[in-house]
Amino acid sequence: MKRDAQMKDIPTCQTGTDAETDFDLPDFFPYQTRVFYKCVSEAVARVYVDEYGMKPYEWRALAILGMSNSYTPAELVTLSSMDKVTVSRAIASLSKRGWLLSRSNKKDGRSRILRTSAEGQKVFSHLVPKMRAVEQEILGGLSQDEISELRRLMRKVVDGS
Amino acid sequence: MKRDAQMKDIPTCQTGTDAETDFDLPDFFPYQTRVFYKCVSEAVARVYVDEYGMKPYEWRALAILGMSNSYTPAELVTLSSMDKVTVSRAIASLSKRGWLLSRSNKKDGRSRILRTSAEGQKVFSHLVPKMRAVEQEILGGLSQDEISELRRLMRKVVDGS
DNA sequence: TAAATATAGTTTCTTTTGAAATTACTGTTG
DNA sequence: CAACAGTAATTTCAAAAGAAACTATATTTA
Numbered sequence: 001m002k003r004d005a006q007m008k009d010i011p012t013c014q015t016g017t018d019a020e021t022d023f024d025l026p027d028f029f030p031y032q033t034r035v036f037y038k039c040v041s042e043a044v045a046r047v048y049v050d051e052y053g054m055k056p057y058e059w060r061a062l063a064i065l066g067m068s069n070s071y072t073p074a075e076l077v078t079l080s081s082m083d084k085v086t087v088s089r090a091i092a093s094l095s096k097r098g099w100l101l102s103r104s105n106k107k108d109g110r111s112r113i114l115r116t117s118a119e120g121q122k123v124f125s126h127l128v129p130k131m132r133a134v135e136q137e138i139l140g141g142l143s144q145d146e147i148s149e150l151r152r153l154m155r156k157v158v159d160g161s
Numbered sequence: 162m163k164r165d166a167q168m169k170d171i172p173t174c175q176t177g178t179d180a181e182t183d184f185d186l187p188d189f190f191p192y193q194t195r196v197f198y199k200c201v202s203e204a205v206a207r208v209y210v211d212e213y214g215m216k217p218y219e220w221r222a223l224a225i226l227g228m229s230n231s232y233t234p235a236e237l238v239t240l241s242s243m244d245k246v247t248v249s250r251a252i253a254s255l256s257k258r259g260w261l262l263s264r265s266n267k268k269d270g271r272s273r274i275l276r277t278s279a280e281g282q283k284v285f286s287h288l289v290p291k292m293r294a295v296e297q298e299i300l301g302g303l304s305q306d307e308i309s310e311l312r313r314l315m316r317k318v319v320d321g322s
Numbered sequence: 323t324a325a326a327t328a329t330a331g332t333t334t335c336t337t338t339t340g341a342a343a344t345t346a347c348t349g350t351t352g
Numbered sequence: 353c354a355a356c357a358g359t360a361a362t363t364t365c366a367a368a369a370g371a372a373a374c375t376a377t378a379t380t381t382a
Contacts, residue, residue, distance in 0.1 A: 023289045025224050025240070029296050029312070030205045035242055036315040037198035039322050044191045055338085063186050074360060079186070081196050083340060088362055110347045110360040128184045135190050141321035146314055151190070153303065153311040154197040160302035161200050216368080234331060244370060249332055271330040271377045328379070337370080344363070351356080 043138050047130050052123060057082060059127075061090035062099065065116050066124030072111045099123055204299050208291050213284060218243060220288075222251035223260065226277050227285030233272045260284055 025031050041056075048054040054062075064079045065071060073091060077084045091114060094100040099120025105111040116124060139147050186192050202217075209215040215223075221241045226232060234252060238245045252275065255261040260281030266272040277285060300308050 023224065023228055023285075023292070025228060028224070028292070029300060029308075030201050031224075032312060032315055033198055033201045036319055037194055038242065039319045040191050040194045043322060057338090060192075063184065063189070063192075067184055067186060072360080073362095081192075081199065084361070085340060085363090086338090089339090092362090105360095108348075108360075110345095112361090124184075131184070131189070131191075138318060138322060139190060141317055142314065146317070147190075149310060150314040150318075151193060153307055153314070154193055156302055156307070157299060157311075158197055158200050161204060161299060218368085235329090245331070246333090246370060247368085250369090253332090266330095269330075269378075271375095273331090324382090326379100326381080328377105330377080331375085333372105333374070335370105335372080337368100339368070340366090342363105342365080345361085346359100347361100348359075349357085352354095 040138055043134050044131065047134055048127060051127065051130065055090075055093065057086050057090040058094055058097075061087065061094055062116070062120065062124055062127075063131075065094075065100065065114060066121060066128070068115075070113045070115050072105060072108075072113060074111065076114070094120065201299055204295050205292065208295055209288060212288065212291065216251075216254065218247050218251040219255055219258075222248065222255060223277070223281065223285055223288075224292075226255075226261065226275060227282060227289070229276075231274045231276050233266060233269075233274060235272065237275070255281065 044059075045056060048056075048059040060080045060082060061076060064076055071079070073084070073087055076082075076087045076091070080087060080090075082090070091100060091102075095102070097120075099117055100114060101117050102112045102114045105113050142150065205220075206217060209217075209220040221243060222237060225237055225240045232240070234245070234248055237243075237248045237252070241248060243251070252261060252263075256263070258281075260278055261275060262278050263273045263275050266274050303311065
């Protein structure tokens, strides 16, 4: 796979050396995070796009519903870290594909209980090992200890904010 | 700051126990990456949105142009990890704000040389320490060694793909 | 050097995304 | 129990982002 050109390939020619303006984007943690995120999410997207032409939100919703036998849309919102509008659209498009069934929620008439159809579950089961494979591929250069450490540190950042 | 509800707050009720469908989203590395990324980028966005009502792409372009005295749009694309359309729009809106100046590129008539205006440089200088502060805040819970390790591991993932 | 091809940057069009308004129902209170 | 406030989900509207087409200039090649 071709690597993107790196920051260092282009000279930076600082305007001045005052402490305030001496800012180096490639060393800026949020920038590194964005590059890192893009790289990971693109690798995953290749799988569900190539295999089924799915949208990111479709995969995310299916990944959650495939695990369980019943969630409400609100639970999907919590679990997916997606907006409720996005979840609503994910449900609509997965239903349209015939991968999702819903029944009414006796406990709350405003809500409903969602579950994958047999077809949807099949798609999920087909994708899971592929997703595991990409995960391995992404983390391929890291040792088990490094993987655990990376996960731990990411969690620490999230929990701290 | 309020933490989002966590996956574990909602029972997962596995449908079956077959190896193939036994998939746990919160343990899925790309999912963790997304949650991590969102958390970091939202913290940064709060600064430039609150201070100047800037768009993400405006901040990214200014962050690069503020560092240097001259880049072409194409160099901005490489450095920012943004699409060329996005960069084009960033240039347009920063120019409209009066934060960016451009002159023709003698080496290539299709291109031009961009630099921040005095005003743009002032905004940049004002934002830099704030950005450094958020960076510290985000990484506040981590030791220096942990920060270095996190950066190293993220870079390793990016370089490996 | 004229035609063909490639590249830098912008514009247009479409898709994706989220905020705000809306609908339908639930729970609470006078 | 009727009015009111609150909540789940959807729809509508507006903003953000990318793909493809387009313009203008540069480079290649016949």
